Amino acid sequence: MNKYLLLLTFVLPALLSFGQGGLGFDLGFGTSKSGMLAGKYYYDEHNAFSVGFSYQSNHELGKRNSKQAGDTIIGNGHYFYSVDLGYTRIFDDQFSLEGEISTGPKKYYTNFRDNNLSAGGFHVIDKSKFQVGLGALFIYHFNEIFGLYGGYNTIRQATFGLQVRFRQKE
Numbered sequence: 001m002n003k004y005l006l007l008l009t010f011v012l013p014a015l016l017s018f019g020q021g022g023l024g025f026d027l028g029f030g031t032s033k034s035g036m037l038a039g040k041y042y043y044d045e046h047n048a049f050s051v052g053f054s055y056q057s058n059h060e061l062g063k064r065n066s067k068q069a070g071d072t073i074i075g076n077g078h079y080f081y082s083v084d085l086g087y088t089r090i091f092d093d094q095f096s097l098e099g100e101i102s103t104g105p106k107k108y109y110t111n112f113r114d115n116n117l118s119a120g121g122f123h124v125i126d127k128s129k130f131q132v133g134l135g136a137l138f139i140y141h142f143n144e145i146f147g148l149y150g151g152y153n154t155i156r157q158a159t160f161g162l163q164v165r166f167r168q169k170e
Contacts, residue, residue, distance in 0.1 A: 021045075028161020030153065032056055036161065038084060045090065052084040054102065054156055059111075071112040074121060080106040080131065082155055088139070096139040096147070102155045106131050131155060139163055 021042035028036045038052025058079045082104030090096045109123040135153030142148070147163040 021048075022166050024048075024163060024165035026050065026052065026149065026161055026163045028149065028159055030054070030056075030156030030160075031158040032080075032156050033058060034080070034156050036084070036156065036159065038086065040086075040088070040163075040165070042090075042165070048088040048090065048096075048098075050084070050086040050088065050098070050100070052086070052100075053081070054084055054104075054153075055079075055081045056156075071114070073110055074113045075111040076109060076126070077111075078106055078108045080104060080155060082131075082133070084135075084153075086137075093144075094141050096141065098137040098139060098149070098151070100135045100137070100153065102133040102135065102153055104131065104155075105129065135159065141165075 021044050024040040024042065026036065026038040026040060030036065034054050034056035036052060036054045038050045040048050040050040042048045056079045058077045059075070082102040084100050084102045086098050086100035088096050088098040105128050107128045108126045110126055111121055111123050113121045133153055133155035135151060135156070137149045137151030137159065139147050139149040141163075145165055147165070148161070149163055150158070150160045153159050
């Protein structure tokens with residue numbers, strides 16, 4: 001299954017980019033210990049739309065479970081995942097600016113010890129809340145295909161990454 005996902009992520013955009021503005025993807029990380037992946041559609045020379053996903057894993061132990069009497073608490077924290085929608089304005093061959101909106105749940109958990117489990121314990125979700133965040137990314141393009149970006153999102157915090165474009169000049 002994973003090899004098909006990789007095929008779709010990297011090969012399909014290149015094949016589909018012929019005859020249209022083009023496709024691409026962003027791969028990045030945030031200082032909130034989160035990863036990010038977004039697909040991008042370039043619908044003309046100066047505009048693109050993106051849909052992405054962010055996920056933060058923050059040391060929650062094992063699988064989610066339910067608490068039982070006598071379980072020992074060994075820590076707590078939170079994690080999130082979000083769907084990210086963005087609009088990119090391409091100013092010239094080197095610079096772009098992207099605005100994005102991110103939505104998704106933030107889950108607060110408590111870790112419990114269980115030496116019978118391979119992870120050494122499990123986690124219980126204490127509460128969950130829906131969050132909406134805004135962000136902006138500044139993109140510097142090295143050439144037609146590769147670029148680096150940096151910016152800030154109120155959910156992911158400072159965000160950095162690589163952009164790959166399969167865009168045709170019009």
